[in-house]
Every structure is written in C-alpha cells, then in structure tokens.
Amino acid sequence: MxxxxxxxxxxxxxxxxxxxxxxxxxxxxxxxxxxxxxxxxxxxxxxxxxxxxxxxxxxxxxxxxxxxxxxxxxxxxxxxxxxxxxxxxxxxxxxxxxxxxxxxxxxxxxxxxxxxxxxxxxxxxxxLIDKTSFHISMPYHLYEPIKKQLIEAQAVIDSEEFAVEVTLTGTLSSSSFASCASTIYDLSNGSCTLNPIDG
Missing domain, CATH: 3.30.230.30 (Impact, N-terminal domain)
Incomplete structure (x- = not known):
C-alpha cells in the first residue's frame, strides 16, 4: 500500500x-x-x-x-x-x-x-512501511558510531538527550529493526541495546 x-x-x-x-x-x-x-x-x-x-x-x-x-x-x-x-x-x-x-x-x-x-x-x-519506535542510551564515546549506524538503517531520530549518557528516540522500519539492534549490540560490546517502544 x-x-x-x-x-x-x-x-x-x-x-x-x-x-x-x-x-x-x-x-x-x-x-x-x-x-x-x-x-x-x-x-x-x-x-x-x-x-x-x-x-x-x-x-x-x-x-x-x-x-x-x-x-x-x-x-x-x-x-x-x-x-x-x-x-x-x-x-x-x-x-x-x-x-x-x-x-x-x-x-x-x-x-x-x-x-x-x-x-x-x-x-x-x-x-506504507511498518515502523517501530525505539529508544537507546549510550556513553558519549559511542554516540557517533551508534548514530551513524541508525542513520545507515534509515532511522528517523526524533530526539537526542545529553545527560549522564546520551539517549536517542526515533523510529525505524520494523523489518530492519532486528539487524540494526544486533549491529549496535556488537558495536558496543553488549553495553547498548536498541529498545522498542510499545504503542
């Protein structure tokens, strides 16, 4: 559609x-x-x-x-x-x-x-693409590589919050969510997880 x-x-x-x-x-x-x-x-x-x-x-x-x-x-x-x-x-x-x-x-x-x-x-x-909303927190030194990964996966980043860590929220096509989450997990040695937001 x-x-x-x-x-x-x-x-x-x-x-x-x-x-x-x-x-x-x-x-x-x-x-x-x-x-x-x-x-x-x-x-x-x-x-x-x-x-x-x-x-x-x-x-x-x-x-x-x-x-x-x-x-x-x-x-x-x-x-x-x-x-x-x-x-x-x-x-x-x-x-x-x-x-x-x-x-x-x-x-x-x-x-x-x-x-x-x-x-x-x-x-x-x-x-019409099925999209998944997400949020992810990361230490400052991983901000650039993780953001680059999200942009390559054609994610739309809605907000960036810089506090003790950097937190990004946005949307990503549901079909590429799992592979993007896996890449980020590997990139951060398991310290950062791309979390889906329900609703």
Missing amino acids: QILLEQATCEIEVKKSRFIAIACPLSDLSHIKEVVNQTRSQHPGANHVVHAAVLGPKGDLYSYSDDHEPKNTAGRPALEVLKGSGVTNILVLVVRYFGGTLLGTGGLVKAYADSVKEVLKIIKTEA
Missing part, C-alpha cells in the same frame, strides 16, 4: 459543472467531518461536497457520502476508484458547482469517478 504525502487538488468540467477534487492525507476517520466542513466554508457557492476515504494498513476502513446527490452516484463511485488505487490513509473531497445541465445518474457516476482518477494522477505517495 502507498500513503499520501501531501494535499493535491485538480479540477474537471463536465457540461459546465465544475468538479474540484482535493486529496488530503488522513490519519483517523473521525477527522473527516471537520475537513468536509472546512472545505464547505472555503466553497460557500458549491452545491455538493462529496467525500470518499480509505484508511488503515490494509486499506480496509472506508467512509463515503453522496452529500445529497442521488444515492450511490457520487461517494460510492469515488470510493471504488480509491479502493482500486492501492493508496491508503487518504481522503478525497469532490466539490461540485452545478453548471445548469443535469448529468443523469450515469453522468454523475462518471464525473465523480473521473474527478478522483484525475487527482490520483498528480498525488505524491510513499510506501
């Missing part, structure tokens, strides 16, 4: 109706209402703000709304495109400004699905 890195927006026009698709990173389904309300306030003249969202490591949590479009002509087709995209932790809003011509159910389904397809073409994503 891929996850969305940053917000992206694009617009299509169908028979004078404007469809503005906005893709946003999403960490929790409970945030959707707030984002929808913000978007409504930014587009006070819009007729509909439809949403579709996919969430979770397996992309198996969903949310969608037709926002007063005929049932299953807006949110559902938008969601189906999202589900097929391999992207998770994503919310796509489609803002519709009615252009005066009714599109019919088939036309609506196509317009909302196409809006999502277009925004998916321009989004930036990265692979």
Whole structure:
C-alpha cells in the first residue's frame, strides 16, 4: 500500500459543472467531518461536497457520502476508484458547482469517478512501511558510531538527550529493526541495546 504525502487538488468540467477534487492525507476517520466542513466554508457557492476515504494498513476502513446527490452516484463511485488505487490513509473531497445541465445518474457516476482518477494522477505517495519506535542510551564515546549506524538503517531520530549518557528516540522500519539492534549490540560490546517502544 502507498500513503499520501501531501494535499493535491485538480479540477474537471463536465457540461459546465465544475468538479474540484482535493486529496488530503488522513490519519483517523473521525477527522473527516471537520475537513468536509472546512472545505464547505472555503466553497460557500458549491452545491455538493462529496467525500470518499480509505484508511488503515490494509486499506480496509472506508467512509463515503453522496452529500445529497442521488444515492450511490457520487461517494460510492469515488470510493471504488480509491479502493482500486492501492493508496491508503487518504481522503478525497469532490466539490461540485452545478453548471445548469443535469448529468443523469450515469453522468454523475462518471464525473465523480473521473474527478478522483484525475487527482490520483498528480498525488505524491510513499510506501506504507511498518515502523517501530525505539529508544537507546549510550556513553558519549559511542554516540557517533551508534548514530551513524541508525542513520545507515534509515532511522528517523526524533530526539537526542545529553545527560549522564546520551539517549536517542526515533523510529525505524520494523523489518530492519532486528539487524540494526544486533549491529549496535556488537558495536558496543553488549553495553547498548536498541529498545522498542510499545504503542
């Protein structure tokens, strides 16, 4: 699965109706209402703000709304495109400004699905990697070699605390945690351990 890195927006026009698709990173389904309300306030003249969202490591949590479009002509087709995209932790809003011509159910389904397809073409994503948080304490003389080892393992160091010893906290891909921990243990002659943080 891929996850969305940053917000992206694009617009299509169908028979004078404007469809503005906005893709946003999403960490929790409970945030959707707030984002929808913000978007409504930014587009006070819009007729509909439809949403579709996919969430979770397996992309198996969903949310969608037709926002007063005929049932299953807006949110559902938008969601189906999202589900097929391999992207998770994503919310796509489609803002519709009615252009005066009714599109019919088939036309609506196509317009909302196409809006999502277009925004998916321009989004930036990265692979969803299972990460493990860690902390490690070490004497000052081991700080440089251990930090170098962590950086080589592509760890992200969130904080460094210099007290009696140096303590680092950060995250590391779960798949490389064991080998990195083993290397650090050997490097320090068994005096330093890379400790996972639960939760």
